[in-house]
Amino acid sequence: MAGKGRSPKGGKKPSWQRFLREWGIYLLIGAAIVAVFLFLGRGGGKANLATVTPYRVYFTQGELGHPRPAGLEAEIIADIAAASRGVELATPGLDLPQLAEALIAARARGVTVQVVEDLSRQEDPAVQEVAARLQESGIPVLWRSRLGESFLVIDARIAWVGSWDLSRRGLEEDAGLVLRCELVPLAADFHAEFTEMALEAFAGGFLRLPTAVKTPHPYLAIPDGPSLSVYRTPEDAALSGVLQALARAQDEILVLGELSDPRLAERLLAEASRSTMLTVWAVLGEGGSDPNLLRGLAERKVNLGLYTGPGRMYENVLVVDGQNVAIFSQPMAQEAYDRNDGYVLLVRDRELGQLLQRELARLYAGAKKAE
Structure with missing residues (x-):
């Protein structure tokens, strides 16, 4: 897993030295995080303020969102190329061979690069090829089970997050939502998540730390702008805020993605039935959604479209009243929340809500055209 450098005497460095060089800092950081947060909750509810433009919004399909003339992968590679300290993926x-080459180039100029992937994809030939190339270049690739998220942290300053799969299919075929967030507190949240996963992966991929590393900044606020809450699965009660937002809906609920979680399905059907003033729109992936939910929505005359585009319907998003947005890192399934490492972002932002209204309109029109 480590590089092929040699000791001053010309022999290969012992494996333990190579491990300490690549992962020693993470062991120290992980131990410190566990010690510090062992007795802390979710940050005491205190908001962290940020004063920068919070994020760029990208969609893997269509023309909405931030411009990406060379493609979304090129946008990510540009950030990796500008990294000066560290990249955690x-x-x-x-x-993605080109993205892998960007990681290799970053390491060659002294940037610390670390990668964690899922054991279930380890036998995929394309994944194997990229992992081997990274490892040959001295970049550690650790494997763990039940990884239900994609994210990057760059220089402890930029976090790429969203409802997406960072893979060829995820960027070129699936319908996905990606946020590039230049928020130091949010980057710290995902650095803590990466550190925990890396420690568990090093222990064999199946180990869970006895006490989960807490999210350092679960509540983020931008003055005169959006606010964000970060929930991690399976550690946090990720659905509580989502269910509360649905129960308070007054005008409109939008649903995108694959939905089979019975708690969300029950709440959604209840809200669709309780008021003629409340409008529900949904574009769902048929393969990953509960058939009973689809029938129930159709019976309640909800504005329902079944995704017909290429790849998967991976924009797993709920929007309530045009401004309360829930972004899921994985399909909305109970087993995923209860078992997989993932996250849910609750964002209060009318501009983001309006952008997602336009995205739903695009997908809904495509679904109806295909009927």
């Missing part, structure tokens, strides 16, 4: 299966 977690994704189920990395099979």
